[in-house]
Amino acid sequence: MKNSGIKTEILRIKKGIAPVVYGEVKSKKNSSKTLLFYNHYDVQPAEPFNLWHDAPFSGKIKGNKIFGRGSSDDKGELITRIKAVEAFLKTTGGVPCNVKFVIEGEEETGSAYIEKYLKKYKKKFSCDGVIWEFGYVDSKNRPIVGLGMKGLLFVELSKKESNQDAHSSLAVIIKNPAWRLIDAVKTLRDSKGHILIKDWYKEVKPFTKRDLKLIDAEPFDESSFKKEFGIKNFVNGKKGLEVKKALAGNPTCNIAGFVSGYTEQGAKTVLPSEALAKLDFRLVPKMVPKKQVLRLKKHLKSKGFGDIKIKIYHGEAAARTDPSHPIVSIVKKSADQAYGKSILNVSNAGTGPMYSFSNILHVPCISIGSTYMFARIHSPNEFARIDFLKKTTRCICLILDKFGKP
């Protein structure tokens, strides 16, 4: 950032907490408008190493692709923002509007402290709009302009029965905690994907007509999606509009991991002493994570599973930007110009701390970026596409230019 002419600072709130890298460039034109770029410098772990074709941090370039952990998520995205600012500074000597960078280091683990940073540095981070840390580009080279993110509740359920694993012949008299946990988890959701916890959907509002129109207009190539993942059909046999509505607005209850007993190769007749399930629930606007936790706890108790231990890892609310906000058309037009065509997306199916930004800074957040939708982010052989990095850099330049205009 320094090399690009951006004034930088390291911000800290507490020892042991990853610092935020802050950057700023003031417009010489005395523009009253400020655009803030939110990104992150941390990455997902690179494991399993043996599935990588090249070392995970090699940055190996093959044709149009740069391979490496973080190449798309989020270093590729960040570099498009930095280079756009650099391009303005080098060619015009200034930027069309004030620019701020907030680059955190704990996004991949749930942005546990971003809210504290936002509260402490509220004045420093004040702005008129936030460009989110990523944006997908679909299989037909159309960038997706995202107006929202789902929330997330991540919990761990566990059951310990005995103080040691036992010979499985004893399964006639010692209870198996894996069965117990399976029974408990089974009460959370029906086979169609509907969550059975009382009042889970209580605050959820149906889509507005405008949202539905936008969702309907969003292209989604079902067959190429299925092909990419090697699957035959979707949850509950969803098709067409139902698929798109679900991605934008359905809460989920997902088993992220289930561990118990012997899971290595071959047989081992063992009766495990404990079982553990990691679950993530995607939340939609108006769902309050704390309230949902209480509902989950109440549910397990009422179903007779008060013995299941619950550990809460992370909770964050969903956020959405109003499609009629002026910044939306600025970003959409810039994306259309840079890529030829772009898509407006009511809400991403994933989660980020967007709610903290929109709630504390009181500004719209909008996502646009360079991440190819099948760029294997979070998986081995993650890559960034060089053509998209270039186009997105141009797109960010156009956004800065339009945003700075009075």
Ligand SMILES: [Zn+2]
């Ligand atoms: Zn990520």
